[in-house]
Amino acid sequence: MKKIKFLLVVAMLATISTVLPSCSDDPKDDTYCLNITSLTDIPYTESGVWTDVLNPQIGIIAFGDFIVTHAAEETEYGGVKYKSWWGFSPSVSTDITDYSETTFIGEHEWSSITGGGVLGKGSAYLVGYYNADMDKENSPSCGIAFTESHYPQRAYITNNTYGYYAMKNGSAFNKKFEASDWTKVIFIGILDGKETGRVESYLAQNGKILDTWQEVNLLSLGKVNYVKMIMDSSDKGEYGINVPTYFCLDNYTVKL
16 A cells, blocks of 8 residues: 655654544445544543644644644744644634634634534534645645545535634724625645646635535545645735635545
8 A cells, every 4th residue: 555645844743543434334335534523532622622733743644544734833033932833633612702803813713613513513623724835836735645546525614713704704814705705725636746636615705604514526636646725715915815714624535
């Protein structure tokens, strides 16, 4: 079995789980689901945030045969240390409060607008943070691989709570969305360094901001080594996208 890894410089590979089952009880079924709720050994804070999300020693994460990008770093400015992260982080946060008037982000950075994953409130899911500055060739900011080449089947996405309210109400960094505004996640298949196709799924479009889990059909990507995800929006400025570049993902499914 050929191992597929992202070309990332990491201090440590976090192995959160060693085995993820097939999507069915049929031993001949070669379809696999990245279902975070089924993983019971992930450490969370009391508010449902993965305890190591800001740990700079943690690199890409192995959920069984699935490999997802993750990185964190600590920087210092004016004598103050700041921690940041990008890629994916597991979460069970249920905080869907609107902090727009207080400008307090709180746990929104790690929350889905539904208050849980596809299985309902309190179930686990992945929060993705797309960092365009860290999205490099063969080293995606947000990406998911499997331990061998495979065929992506589907995924589910919804808005991150922080991103949802930023688009709904506006913020110090972005405009309040109107009917003509949009934000989307683009899934890009990669096989042997070449793009196999793209699938777009909107987080906001035609006056509606997504607040439920939406299925994304990935069959057109064909055979891949991994899938990278980038974001785009009608609300751009001098330094790129103005809206918070977060999204939530669940039940990513592949077939061998």
